[in-house]
Amino acid sequence: MPRIRPFQRGDEPALADICLRTADEGGDATGIFDDDEIWAQIFVLPYVARHPEFAFVVEADDGRVAGYIVCAPDTRAFEDWFAGEWWPRFAERWPRPDLERNRQDGTLRYAYARRAGAEPYGDDYPAHLHIDLLPELQGQGWGRRLVETLVSALREHGIHGLHLVASAGNTGAIAFYPRLGFVPLPSHEGVQAFGMTL
Numbered sequence: 010m011p012r013i014r015p016f017q018r019g020d021e022p023a024l025a026d027i028c029l030r031t032a033d034e035g036g037d038a039t040g041i042f043d044d045d046e047i048w049a050q051i052f053v054l055p056y057v058a059r060h061p062e063f064a065f066v067v068e069a070d071d072g073r074v075a076g077y078i079v080c081a082p083d084t085r086a087f088e089d090w091f092a093g094e095w096w097p098r099f100a101e102r103w104p105r106p107d108l109e110r111n112r113q114d115g116t117l118r119y120a121y122a123r124r125a126g127a128e129p130y131g132d133d134y135p136a137h138l139h140i141d142l143l144p145e146l147q148g149q150g151w152g153r154r155l156v157e158t159l160v161s162a163l164r165e166h167g168i169h170g171l172h173l174v175a176s177a178g179n180t181g182a183i184a185f186y187p188r189l190g191f192v193p194l195p196s197h198e199g200v201q202a203f204g205m206t207l
């Protein structure tokens with residue numbers, strides 16, 4: 010039986026792999042960008058670097074990490090740290106594109122634009138999450154259990170709201186969050202945000 014456990018140092022390569030294999034609206038994003046590593050350096054690795062205490066993984070029967078949930082408990086503070094400390098190290102490797110010619114340009118421009126208050130959701134729902142499971146673990150209740158595990162940890166720390174932003178085309182995710190009590194929030198074109206008061 011797989012099990013949920015706290016994130017441990019050393020899990021990072023498995024998390025990066027899961028992120029890549031689920032990043033294309035829930036499906037495998039391998040080869041979409043010139044460098045597959047871009048996804049993880051934006052959507053999962055900064056979270057475990059900054060907040061390992063709010064990261065949990067699902068370990069499969071054979072000990073492999075096959076799913077995760079990561080979280081920034083204070084989105085405003087996290088986005089400032091991302092902009093000031095985390096992302097600048099990639100400036101030479103992945104320079105800011107002047108134009109948005111393709112999806113990679115759009116994702117890199119998003120990373121360069123991240124900063125406190127760039128998105129409004131953190132005002133009412135201070136924490137935000139990312140959750141991804143490899144296909145072998147999907148549809149068996151692990152997503153629900155990971156969210157419940159994170160919500161307990163956030164409540165213990167007195168955090169009163171949680172949000173996330175999904176791609177509008179990720180139909181699985183958009184069906185999943187309302188089943189757990191998240192409510193849809195007004196969102197930009199191409200994405201759907203959800204919030205939950207804790």
Ligand SMILES: CC(C)(COP(=O)(O)OP(=O)(O)OC[C@H]1O[C@@H](n2cnc3c(N)ncnc32)[C@H](O)[C@@H]1OP(=O)(O)O)[C@@H](O)C(=O)NCCC(=O)NCCS
Binds near residue numbers: 036150152153
């Ligand atoms: C989206 C994801 C996290 C859901 O986790 P999961 O373990 O598959 O979902 P669960 O089995 O815990 O399902 C919980 C509830 O959501 C519903 N649900 C989950 N996936 C669904 C889907 N694809 N379509 C319809 N309903 C779905 C389940 O029916 C269940 O409802 P119920 O408990 O009321 O019966 C997981 O499938 C996943 O990682 N997908 C790929 C990556 C991804 O899209 N991540 C989210 C990016 S925003």
